[in-house]
Amino acid sequence: MGSLQKTAVCLLFLSVFFSASNSTFATFNCNAVKIEYKKTAVISCIGNMKITNMVVKRCERCNKQNSCLETIINTWRGNYSSEKGRIRLVLQHNVSEVHIQEVKATDQGGYKWHLYSDNGERDGCTNLEITDPEIEPSLIWNGRKLACLSPIGHRQRQVHWFDGHGNNLTGNASLVSEEAEGGLTSLTSTLHEKPYLTASEYCCTVLYDVHTKRNKTKCLSAHKAVADYLHFTSTSDQEIPKTMKEHIPIILVLLVLVLCCFAAVLYYRHRQRATAKGNFADLLRTLLPLLRQNEKAKENAPNQEV
Missing domain, CATH: 2.60.40.10 (Immunoglobulins)
Structure with missing residues (x-):
């Protein structure tokens, strides 16, 4: 009977020992978050021991393997924030909070965490869901x-x-x-x-x-x-602005008018020059007989004196 009592005490002791050793993060939990677009999301993790370090990776989905590639928090390397402070870690004793400001659609997905304490470590994954901005169409x-x-x-x-x-x-x-x-x-x-x-x-x-x-x-x-x-x-007094295509016929008409005016000026100047040349020729034809008569008169003058 004494041996049975000793055995029961030993079993009870071992049970308490193993339960105590396995209860390092027995109350540990990270919450899933659902937040509106452009609001601030807070992913909080709580343990029953002081959290000393934390690593957080962003994943496409928690249930999708090998989708957690981007590390956003790694306190081992002194990385307590990312994306110029838009994502930052607030760590206080046994509570850790990842704050994501002005959440975007690309923030949605899984967040794989790995927590460390002096009495052990543990990892897991939680989801962040971004609700649509419901704007009336x-x-x-x-x-x-x-x-x-x-x-x-x-x-x-x-x-x-x-x-x-x-x-x-x-x-x-x-x-x-x-x-x-x-x-x-x-x-x-x-x-x-x-x-x-x-x-x-x-x-x-x-x-x-x-x-x-x-x-x-x-x-x-x-x-x-x-x-x-x-x-x-059907509104007649409302002026609708014309497009460039509608202005093209007007531009062409104006261009033709300018070319016609230019051609008329050139023709007028040509006629003036031609008229001036014709008058000069008539003058020459008139003066030539007079000059010839004058020359003949000079030639006949000496003969008469003799």
Whole structure:
């Protein structure tokens, strides 16, 4: 009976010993963060021991192997910040915080951490999710095409078209994506309706999240759009600036007029010169007989004196 008690005490001691040795970071945890675009994200990690050093790498995703390549924090090398201080580490005893200011779309993904203390070390990964800037789309109609502009957002968002009866018209639209600030994109979806709007209403829906169905919708009444367009195009006292192509005929006419004036001046000067030459020739023809008569008179004068 005594040996059984000793064995039980030994087992209890070993259990307490191993649980104590394995509880160095038993309460350790790093939180996943979901933050709005351009806000400040804080990834905090808490342990039950003082954290002495920390290494943080940015990954494409936590569950994707070999995607953690960029090291943003490494206290072993004295690197407590990156990107000119936009990302910085705040380390206080058993709490570490990675502050990311004005988060961008490219900040989204996994952050692999490796924490060190005097009693051991541990690593893991946590995710940072950036929510879309949900800006209401705008609709523009030029009489033939209806365009929906979503100026800024993640690449994953979608643009859908519906008429007033709920029919999906997205198949009749073309989409153009352009790079915007912070790794986001600008989307322009054009719905082709010829020669005029045929439905009573058109709605453009920007879908930000396929799973939660978060979206913003902007609708336009076809009758109001046509009336506004006709009112705009029939306004007589509103001067619409001309393009360079519209100025070309006027420039050509002015050029022809200048060339004609130049040619007329040259012709007038030529006629003046020709007239002057003709008058001089007539004068010579008149003077020559007189000169000849004068010479003959001089020749006959000596003969008469003899």
